Amino acid sequence: MITEHFISPELSIPIINEQYFCSRRDPVREASAWANLHTKEIEQADKIVVLGLGAGFHLHFIPRGKEVYFVEFEQALIERFEKICPDSIAKPLTSVGQLKGARILKFQPAIANSAELYQAIANYPSINIKVIAEMLKHYPALEEVKCWNSLRELVV
């Protein structure tokens, strides 16, 4: 169950099962610091995949004109982000092909609980079927995901 923690009347962050996915004090500053840390990588990349959505503030610091995807295992966080920021350039990753040629960046505060799984994605193209199935689990009706799920059945 997702709830909102209000830092100020205008600013809230999501909580799921008492778990936070970004700074409780200043998530915007945290996001800005993340973007500064990766300035060069972001500048040089045409395509970026961000591992971890959290509250999504960090995605606003990626300049327009880039192809940006994010991976997030908590579907409620994706729904929240799409509702709050329908015009964001960052879209949920829905295909393994979207990882190809991308600069993969981690947003640590949002991935702490599934660090190993996110690291496995960061190892692309050396990425296994279980991780792929987990990564795309929110989109079972997509043809590509159906194919991965079929392959998943072949792995004991």
Next chain:
Amino acid sequence: MKILVLSLLRLGDIIMQEPLFAEIKAQYPQAQVDVLINDQFLSVREIIPGIDKWIGFPRNELQAMLAKNPSEHLLAFDKLQDQLKELNQKNYDIIFNFTHNFLSARLMDQLTGKDKRGLQYKDGIKLNSQNQWQVYMNESFTELKGSRFHYLEVLANSLGLNVPKKKPAFLRQGNKILLQLFTSDPKKNWQLESFKQLMKMLIQEYPDKSVLALCSPSELSTARKYFSEAQIIAPTLSELKRILANTDLLVSGDTSVQHLAAAQNCKVLSLFMGSADAIKTSAWQLGGYSIEGAADCYPCAHSKPCHQATHICGRSIKVDKVLNFVKVLLSGNEMEKLHGRSEQEHSQGLSC
């Protein structure tokens, strides 16, 4: 009209399904019928007639790719997607899923067809069938549960097909009795020592008949420990089909060979033990008989090895009992002589 059947189980299951393939042909005489099977079993095309195209599903290859370096997983994806694309380009009108597992249900989700029948997902969600036979299949064939019906009856009804008629077993006055030694699973095997004793008794009883031990080429070395070279045959599937068409009686624990024999109207005496369940998977034959092992744990789970210190159900089937059944079946008086025996000595011909 084009029809695709998914049959992604083992060899014995494909052979058992032959009457259903024939039923599809009977119900849709103008249709092109293609069957998708695991490619290591493509040799069945030599023994099952009437199918327009056998298509191999590269299950082992895909599994090998998925077991290797993760980067091969992307190749496995391409391979599967290519095959499904090719299948979908054929524009099948009806797709039957003869396979009761998650893989086939997922593939059904990827395949496009006007009428899709059997276990399936739709857009990633498992469809709950309103067909009570399919519900029954789920309940009785995916877990360790008994069934009142044979697999073919349940499958046919769950897919809207007519239940195929049982083939009659012919009383042949030939000169051959085959003892089929092995199954795919040690717990379903009758003791080789018992087969050896049975052969000895049969040779004495029927000096004019040729009593032979039957096995596959890969089982020859084990068979040679109990039988002489002259007593063993190890034919290919197509050779075996021809042999069975001229055999008086087959004694076997292996359902693949039992089903193949039934298709050739060869009388079958089935020995069921371990996880082999006579009611569910015995030869679809009128006049064939089964002897089931007697043990509290019979039938046991497919996936686990026998947990008993000795093979109780196998050892409960005595050689003299099998011999008596053989004698009755070869005399052609089984209706009179076997009717009314205990439940363990289950007659497929009489009970169904």
